[in-house]
Amino acid sequence: MKEKLVLIGNGMAGIRAIEELLKINPDLYDITVFGAEPYGNYNRILLSPVLAGEKTIEDIILNDDQWYVDNDITLHKGKTIVSIDRKNRNVVCDDGTSTHYDRLLIATGSNPFMIPIPGNDLEGVISFRDIHDVDLMIDAAKKFKHAVVIGGGLLGLEAANGLMQQGISVTVVHLLDTLMERQLDTDAAELLRASLEERGLHFLMGKQTESITGEDRVKSIRFKDGTELYTDLVVMAVGIRPNIELAKNSGIHCEQGVVVNDTLQTFDPRIYAVGECIQHRGMTYGLVAPLFEMAKVVANHLAKMGYGRYEGSVTSTKLKVTGIDLFSAGDFNGDETTENIVMKDASTGVYKKLVIKDNRLHGAVLYGDTVDGAWYFRLMREETDISDIRSHLLFGESHLGDAGHGGQNAAATMSDDMQVCDCNGVCKGDIVKAITTKGLFTVDDVKLHTKAAASCGSCTGLVEQILASTVGDYEAPEHAPMCKCTDHPHDDVRKAIRDQKLTSVESVMKFMDWRTPDGCASCRPALNYYVISSWPADSKDDYQSRFINERVHANIQKDGTYSVVPRMFGGVTTPDELRAIADVADKYNIPDIKVTGGQRIDMFGVKKEQLPAVWKDLNEAGMVSGHAYGKALRTVKTCVGSKWCRFGVQDSTQMGIDMEKMTWGSWTPHKYKIAVSGCPRNCAEATIKDFGVVGVESGWELHVGGNGGIKVRVTDLLCRVETEEEVKEYGAAFMQLYREEARYLERTAPWIERVGLSYVKEKMVEDADNRAALYQRFLESQKYAQIDPWAERASEGVDQHEFTPIKKLG
C-alpha cells in the first residue's frame, strides 16, 4: 500500500511542490488534493492581464483536469478543509467527509487584508485575489461608472490599470505620499505616478479611509480629513495575510505564518507547509519565485531524499502594467553604509538607481529601461565584486565590451516574427506560444520545448525577458541545480568532490544521491571534469562520460567523418611537418585541408577507422594531438616578435612555444586559448584570449578573461611582469585557479564577470604564496595530462573498440 499524501490548497505553491515530487518519484504516494476554488491550478499572477482584457481564464490555467487524471491525483475542486485531526491523521472537509493522510502538505496561500472599517462588508467592496474577484470586477465595470482602489502598491495599481482598461473611471487612494513604497524610492514613484496619470488614472495621495457608506451597495467612501468620494465599487488591495486559520485551529504552531524549518516541516513532523502561508526564519513571502524554491525543497523531503534545504530568498519585482517598465530588487533605498549610483533622464522618462555596499550590488530600482534588471539581479544573487565594473555598471551588461547580440533588444518591443535564436531559427512568436500553451516557467523549459537558447546561448537574456513579459517575473533565483538528475548546484558538487575525496563519477553520484542511475549527457562530462581536475593522480578518466570528440580525440563533422588537427607549437612549423601533413593527406585521400583561425592546419573528412593510422604517421613526424576538440588548452597564437619584426620588443614566438609546451594536454572547464604578441600592436590578438601576453619594453603585460566568440569580450589587464619565468608562473597559476573554481562549460570571460577581477588579483597577484602553490598544482597535474592521446591509440591500441565496427555485414 502506498502512503497517502494530502495537499490542502490547490494553488501555485502546492501544485508546484507536487510537480517537483512527481519528477523525483512519481510512484511514492497516493495523492489527494483539496482546493477551495472551483478550478484547477491556475497562474494567479496573470489575473492582472486577465482583468486588463489581455488574456482569458483559459490562457492562465496551468493544470487542467486531465493533468490530475494523468498523474493519478484525486482532485476535490471547490472543497474547503475545515479541520485537521492530527491525532488520527485525518482532514475534514466542509461537506463532512474525512480523508486519511500519512503526510500532509499545507499550501493555503494568503487572504487579502480587509481594512476593519464600517461598511467593509457592503456589496461592491471586494478584494483582488482570485478568479471570482476578477469576474466581479469585469461585471461591475460593465454596469457602473466609478471605481476606487484602496492601496497604491503592486496589486492595487495592477487592479486599477485593469479596471481602467475595462472602461470604468478609477481613482487610486493611497495612505502615503508615494506609490509602491515597498518597491520604489520616491523618484521612481513620482515617474510612475506621472505616467499612470497620463494614461487616465486618478490619484488621492496621503488619504486615510475612515468608512464606507451605502445601503446595500457601496455609495461612497469617507476619509479621516472629512472629504468624501462617490463610487460604485471599492477594491481593497492593502496587503495580504498568511492564511493560517486552519493550521492554528489544529494546534500547529503559527506566528505570522505557519512556522516551518529549513526543510519546510511544521512543528508536527508529519505536516509540511509551503507558499504564502508559511513563516520561515521570521520571513513571509508574497511572490512566486521563492515559493518555487520552497516547492523544490519540500518535494525533496517528501520523496525521502532528505538533503534539500531552504535558506530564504532574495526577491525582485516587476509591475505588470503593459507599457510601463519597472524593476526593483533588494534594498533600494540604502542607508548611511551604502553608496548610490543614480541616473535620471526626465525627457526620456528613464530612472536608474543602484545601491552598493562593500563593493557588492545591494539593491536596484529601474524605471523606463529595465533591460538590465535580470543582470543586476544576478549580480546581487551571486554577490559579485563589482569594483572593477563600477564605472560601467549603470550602462548595463552590453557595455562590458560586448559587440555581439547579448539580448539587449527589449523583448517587449519585438514583433512576433522577429528571430530570437539565430542558431535554431526560433522567433519570438514561437517562444510566446510555447510558454502560454505549454505552461513553461523557466529558461530551461523554453530551451527544451523550442530549442531557443539551447545552442550557443547568446540569446538567453532575450529569452529571459520574453519569459518575464509573458508570464511575469518567474525564474526561481538562487543557484540552479546542475541538471535534472540532481538538486545540487555545480559548486556544491565540486566542494563535495574535494572534501570527501571522491575520485570517480559513480562515487559522486552515489554520495550526492543522484536521481538517475547514471546521470545524463549534461552532468556526466561535468562530473568527470571535476573529478579529474580535483584528483589528477588518484582519479581515472571516465571516457564514457566524455563527448565523442574527446573520446576519439578528433572533431566529429556533420557527415559523421572527423577532422584532425595536429599541434603546431606557437604556430611555428617546419618543412618536414608540412611534408608529413601533405603525405598523410595523399595517403588517406583526405578531401580538404584548411588553415584554422588558431594558426595550424586542419584535415577534414577523415573516416573514423582511419584515425589511428593517420595519427601514427603524424606521430612519426613528431606531431601530437592539437586538442582542437577538447575542453582543454587549444592553441597558443603568436606573432613574429622581436626575432624578425622591426617593431618587436620581445620574442613572442618563443614565449608562445614555451607556454604551449607547458600547458598542452591540460583539461579545463571550457576551451582555453592563449596568445602572445611581441609589442603593443598586438598582432596575435592577445586581448581577446583567455590568457593574453603582450610584450612591452620593460617586460610583459598579462591580460585575462578575453573571448572572441559568440560574445566578444576584451581582456582585463592583470598585471605587468618582467621575466619569461614570471609569465609562465602567472600563466599557469591563472589557468589553475580557473580550472579549480569555474563551473563546467563556463569560459574565463563569464567566470571573471561572476567572481570579479579583484578576486582573481587577490588570489594570484597580491598573494605570492598562493600563486606559487597554484603554479605547483598546475605542474603536478600536468604530469598526468601530458600524454599524447594519439600516440596511445595509434601504437598502443588504446580504445581499439572506438575505431572498428563490431561486425561487418554484407
Place this chain on the structure above:
Amino acid sequence: MQAEVKFSKGEAQWLEIGSVEDIPKLGARVVTTPDGDIAVFRAADDAIFALRDKCPHKGGPLSQGIVHGHKVTCPMHNWNIDLETGEAVAPDEGCAGHFKTNVENGKIFIAI
C-alpha cells in the same frame, strides 16, 4: 519522421554480431551493413539495444552519443533517443529504426 526501416522488410533473421564484452559499458559499437550502419548499445545494467545509427533529427550517428539509463544523447544537437523504442524523448519527435536484440551466453544476436 524517419522513413521505413529498410532492414525490416520481409522475414527478420537473427544474426550473431559479437559478445557483450566487445562493447564498453555505457557505450556503443557499430555493425556495418550495405543498407547503412546499426548502432548496438550496452547500458550500465548490461541491457543490449540496437538502433539504426541515424538520428531522426538530422542523421547524426547515435553510436557516438553518451549513453545514460536506457537512453542515448545524439552527439550532434543533443536530442535524447529512447534505446528501447528508438523514439526521440519528448518534446522532440521522431524515431530511429529499432531492432530486436537477444543475448545468449554472452553472445549478442540482433533480428535483421
